[in-house]
Amino acid sequence: MTSCLDNTEDMNNDEEISRLSAEIALLNVELNKKRALLKKKQKQCLTKLDINRYSRQIILPEIGVEGQKKLKTASVLIIGVGGLGCPSSMYLASAGVGTIGLVDYDEVELSNLHRQLLHAQCNVGMRKVESGRLSLNRMNEDVNIVVHDAQLDGHNSLDIFKQYDVIIDASDNLVTRYIINDTCVKAGKPLVSGSAIHCDGQLTVYNYKGSVCFRCLHPKPQSPETVGNCATAGVLGPVPGVIGVLQAMETIKIIVDHPNVLHNSLLIYDGGDCEFKKIKLTNVKRNECICTRNPDDITINMDYEEFCGSKANDKFKTLNLLKKNERITVLDLNELVSTKNPFLMIDVRKKVEYDMCHLPFTINIQLSDLKSEDTRSKLIEKINSFSNMTPNLITICRRGNDSQRAVDELKKYTEITNNVNWIKDVIGGLYEWSMQVDKDFPIY
Amino acid sequence: MDKVLNITTEFTSGLQLLFGNVKKHKLVLPEAEKPWTLGLLLFWIKDNILVDKDKWYLFLKGNTVRPGIIVAVNDQDWELLGDLNYQIKNNDNITFISTLHGG
Numbered sequence: 001m002t003s004c005l006d007n008t009e010d011m012n013n014d015e016e017i018s019r020l021s022a023e024i025a026l027l028n029v030e031l032n033k034k035r036a037l038l039k040k041k042q043k044q045c046l047t048k049l050d051i052n053r054y055s056r057q058i059i060l061p062e063i064g065v066e067g068q069k070k071l072k073t074a075s076v077l078i079i080g081v082g083g084l085g086c087p088s089s090m091y092l093a094s095a096g097v098g099t100i101g102l103v104d105y106d107e108v109e110l111s112n113l114h115r116q117l118l119h120a121q122c123n124v125g126m127r128k129v130e131s132g133r134l135s136l137n138r139m140n141e142d143v144n145i146v147v148h149d150a151q152l153d154g155h156n157s158l159d160i161f162k163q164y165d166v167i168i169d170a171s172d173n174l175v176t177r178y179i180i181n182d183t184c185v186k187a188g189k190p191l192v193s194g195s196a197i198h199c200d201g202q203l204t205v206y207n208y209k210g211s212v213c214f215r216c217l218h219p220k221p222q223s224p225e226t227v228g229n230c231a232t233a234g235v236l237g238p239v240p241g242v243i244g245v246l247q248a249m250e251t252i253k254i255i256v257d258h259p260n261v262l263h264n265s266l267l268i269y270d271g272g273d274c275e276f277k278k279i280k281l282t283n284v285k286r287n288e289c290i291c292t293r294n295p296d297d298i299t300i301n302m303d304y305e306e307f308c309g310s311k312a313n314d315k316f317k318t319l320n321l322l323k324k325n326e327r328i329t330v331l332d333l334n335e336l337v338s339t340k341n342p343f344l345m346i347d348v349r350k351k352v353e354y355d356m357c358h359l360p361f362t363i364n365i366q367l368s369d370l371k372s373e374d375t376r377s378k379l380i381e382k383i384n385s386f387s388n389m390t391p392n393l394i395t396i397c398r399r400g401n402d403s404q405r406a407v408d409e410l411k412k413y414t415e416i417t418n419n420v421n422w423i424k425d426v427i428g429g430l431y432e433w434s435m436q437v438d439k440d441f442p443i444y
Numbered sequence: 445m446d447k448v449l450n451i452t453t454e455f456t457s458g459l460q461l462l463f464g465n466v467k468k469h470k471l472v473l474p475e476a477e478k479p480w481t482l483g484l485l486l487f488w489i490k491d492n493i494l495v496d497k498d499k500w501y502l503f504l505k506g507n508t509v510r511p512g513i514i515v516a517v518n519d520q521d522w523e524l525l526g527d528l529n530y531q532i533k534n535n536d537n538i539t540f541i542s543t544l545h546g547g
């Protein structure tokens with residue numbers, strides 16, 4: 001009897017235990033759901049500090065509380081933490097965009113600082129994404145800064161882009177621009193594209209609400225010789241500043257669903273004349289363009305560098321136009337200088353570069369001026385001034401490409417070749433001179 | 445066509461370097477038997493106002509502008525207007541823009 005009773009009690013206990021366990025499990029699921037919801041709500045709602053901090057923009061009917069909440073939950077990816085990426089990220093972080101991703105593979109260089117204002121002088125040599133993260137978090141510690149310390153390519157782009165709502169192209173080369181475009185088309189992300197060089201800037205929004213993509217405008221890549229970059233063509237700091245800030249503006253408008261986002265238009269800024277011009281672009285996608293395809297059928301695995309005939313960076317590309325015996329090294333040059341061998345040395349850079357810095361024993365004739373007969377006759381006068389000695393002729397430039405072109409040009413004229421021993425250029429130019437011979441010679 | 449056409453051309457975003465660093469050019473297109481189209485204008489520009497003649501390939505490729513140049517007529521992309529076949533009208537403003545990629 002006792003055992004029977006015990007049995008029944010045991011059974012009741014067991015049932016109760018499993019029932020309670022099941023109930024607790026259910027409550028746990030419920031609890032976790034509520035926790036997640038709370039977190040989401042907390043993120044979506046504005047704190048007292050948020051209201052205070054962003055009040056000046058919340059007051060705008062274009063933003064309002066709803067717009068500020070959208071900014072807080074939005075995520076923006078910025079490719080390139082340079083002249084464009086610095087101003088655009090600064091304004092977006094300060095405006096309270098919740099998550100900002102930074103992509104860059106490069107380090108901060110001294111020659112970046114005049115236009116890349118996120119990077120402090122003491123951060124020269126630091127990874128750009130890291131320097132950017134530190135500065136942005138100093139401006140706004142509430143913003144989640146995600147760093148992607150990588151060179152963007154066809155393999156990694158899609159996984160990175162998927163995590164963000166809006167993509168900003170702040171890159172510095174054509175190859176990367178095609179990769180960014182194709183990935184945005186596949187992932188269905190709006191693309192805010194900016195560029196700047198010299199005193200000129202351009203701004204376009206692609207792939208937004210059915211608008212055209214970069215490839216619709218540029219189905220064929222332009223040839224590398226027609227593409228300028230900031231290192232060789234130069235750029236005035238405020239120009240990428242203007243464009244980067246405009247990129248931030250269009251990004252904010254996209255996030256808050258502003259009705260007048262720049263699209264199907266190209267904005268051109270001419271800093272020299274202080275002029276803006278807006279060109280109306282076609283709103284019809286180009287036949288057969290990647291953006292007319294089903295995203296599932298798009299693959300981002302073409303060889304973009306081969307397609308463009310150039311590299312995915314704006315770094316210097318060394319040419320080999322001359323034979324080995326037509327070139328000397330900076331050490332050879334140093335030797336020639338010290339042995340007082342008779343030579344005439346032409347620095348073929350632009351006058352403004354020559355004025356910036358030059359070797360004392362050089363004369364300046366720009367590469368393009370070698371074609372002028374007038375310039376050449378003056379050069380021949382100089383060659384003949386060596387009286388009874390026949391000099392050697394040496395050309396030099398910044399990095400050693402134009403100096404090779406100059407040798408090729410000079411060799412076309414017998415009145416020059418007949419009056420000199422040999423004509424050679426200096427491998428690596430003034431950059432190598434600074435690296436190997438005179439560390440005090442400026443690098444630019 | 446029984447009269448000349450007065451138009452303005454602009455070369456921007458660096459293209460002006462091929463045109464003696466002059467951005468805006470007021471042009472008078474002479475009377476011609478065939479109507480003036482953008483296709484004809486390109487070669488007229490090459491023959492008459494391009495300064496750096498050796499570097500014509502930085503402006504044209506084949507019978508059109510090289511890849512990377514956007515052409516706009518009165519601030520509209522020429523693709524909206526029939527590109528090479530667009531018939532030029534008096535007082536048209538034709539802009540040539542070199543696409544930039546630096547940053």
Ligand SMILES: [Zn+2]
Nearest residue numbers: 213216289291
């Ligand atoms: Zn397209």
